[in-house]
Amino acid sequence: MGxxxxxxxxxxxxxxILAGLRTPSAGELLLDGHPVTHEPQRLRARxxxxxxxxxxxxxxxxxxxxxxxxxxxGIARSRxxxxxxEAMRRCDIEDVAGxxxxxxxxxxxxxxGIAQAxxxxxxxxxxxxxxxxxxxxxxxxxxxxxxxxxxxxxxIVSSHILAEIAQTCDHVLMLEDGKLVLDKPWNxxxxxxxxxxxxxxxxxxxxxxxxxxxxARGILASLDMLMGTEQLSQRAGTARFITRVxxxxxHQVARALVERGANLLTLREVDREAGELEELFVRxxxxxxxxxxxxxxxxx
Numbered sequence: 001m002g003x004x005x006x007x008x009x010x011x012x013x014x015x016x017i018l019a020g021l022r023t024p025s026a027g028e029l030l031l032d033g034h035p036v037t038h039e040p041q042r043l044r045a046r047x048x049x050x051x052x053x054x055x056x057x058x059x060x061x062x063x064x065x066x067x068x069x070x071x072x073x074g075i076a077r078s079r080x081x082x083x084x085x086e087a088m089r090r091c092d093i094e095d096v097a098g099x100x101x102x103x104x105x106x107x108x109x110x111x112x113g114i115a116q117a118x119x120x121x122x123x124x125x126x127x128x129x130x131x132x133x134x135x136x137x138x139x140x141x142x143x144x145x146x147x148x149x150x151x152x153x154x155x156i157v158s159s160h161i162l163a164e165i166a167q168t169c170d171h172v173l174m175l176e177d178g179k180l181v182l183d184k185p186w187n188x189x190x191x192x193x194x195x196x197x198x199x200x201x202x203x204x205x206x207x208x209x210x211x212x213x214x215x216a217r218g219i220l221a222s223l224d225m226l227m228g229t230e231q232l233s234q235r236a237g238t239a240r241f242i243t244r245v246x247x248x249x250x251h252q253v254a255r256a257l258v259e260r261g262a263n264l265l266t267l268r269e270v271d272r273e274a275g276e277l278e279e280l281f282v283r284x285x286x287x288x289x290x291x292x293x294x295x296x297x298x299x300x
Contacts, residue, residue: 002169003158010178011158012052015126018156019049045074048122048153052129054113058102062093065101066115073120087119091145107138111145118149125155131164143167202250205232206241206257207269213239219260225249238268 003011016022017029020040029037036043057065067084075083088094091111096104101112110130117125130146131139146168149155157168165172174182210216213234220229220241229243245253254270 001154001156001171001173002165003156003173003175004165005175009175011175012128013178014175015049015051015128015156015158018043018124019047019126020044021049045120046122047124047126048117048120049126050110050113050117050128050130052132052158054109056101056109056112056116058100060101061098062101062104062112062115063088063097065112066119069116070119075120083119083121087115090118090148091115092141106133107135107141110134110138110142114145114149118153121152123153125149125153126158127155128158130157131159139164202245202247204243204245204250204253205269205271206243206253206267207271208239208241208257209237209266209268210239211237216241216265219257219265222260223253223256225252225256 003014005011013022017024020036020043023037023040027037028035029043031043031046057068060068063084066087067080070080070083071077085094088097091114093108093111093115096108096112101109104112110133114127114130117127127146131142134142143164146155146157150168156173157164159165171185172182173180206220208216213231216239217229217231220226220243225245227244229241232240232242234240254267257265257267257270
């Protein structure tokens with residue numbers, strides 16, 4: 001499952017609550033249908049968490065650190081060595097078992113973080129921004145690892161990068177201001193997402209200074225070169241929109257906006273977007289037709 005949303009939407013807070021590290025100020029957390037909001041130890045025994053940044057002890061050797069984490073999860077001493085070896089094997093870190101955690105590269109540290117999260121074989125695995133800071137080859141390896149982990153547990157991946165969710169998840173949850181606004185299988189919007197990311201179009205974010213967002217929308221709608229324009233926000237006289245344009249026309253958008261809206265708005269910014277999920281899913285959240293989805297899953 002992909003957990004997405006803007007910065008500050010509540011993703012990391014929700015993961016902390018699910019991991020038993022924070023207590024929600026409202027609502028109830030259920031495990032197998034039973035309340036566990038005030039039973040963090042019971043919850044932690046079933047859940048593994050990779051935080052961002054990973055919570056590691058730099059002065060400990062890798063194998064010892066993972067074994068120590070197994071002990072914290074209640075694993076009997078007689079089983080720790082075997083379970084530590086298995087966790088390291090699955091994360092492909094056996095070659096650094098004797099190294100100090102603090103000596104490892106960023107990519108290896110991420111893998112050690114996952115190993116400590118799975119050493120007790122949890123039913124739920126929470127990964128907060130697992131590809132953050134990784135190089136391209138490490139990202140590919142991490143995606144493959146996440147898919148493998150999903151064969152044994154429910155994995156929730158928190159990210160705002162579309163490629164990360166598209167490559168690893170088959171269900172998407174979106175948070176906005178601490179509320180669940182989207183809860184859909186990935187293939188519900190797969191075809192539409194593919195259309196948004198066609199190679200012959202690019203995605204632009206347009207920021208306008210205007211006292212009337214309706215006028216701004218009208219001006220954007222009058223530009224035939226723009227496709228699928230949606231407003232993202234309106235704050236203090238500034239309106240933000242996301243739109244698509246053909247690759248060959250996208251350099252002309254700024255000039256066309258200035259010419260068409262000279263007396264009604266001021267163009268502040270036109271940025272080419274890489275298709276980040278936090279922007280695209282604003283559209284899907286507004287289009288989701290189930291009022292029953294709104295207000296579910298309040299994080300605190």
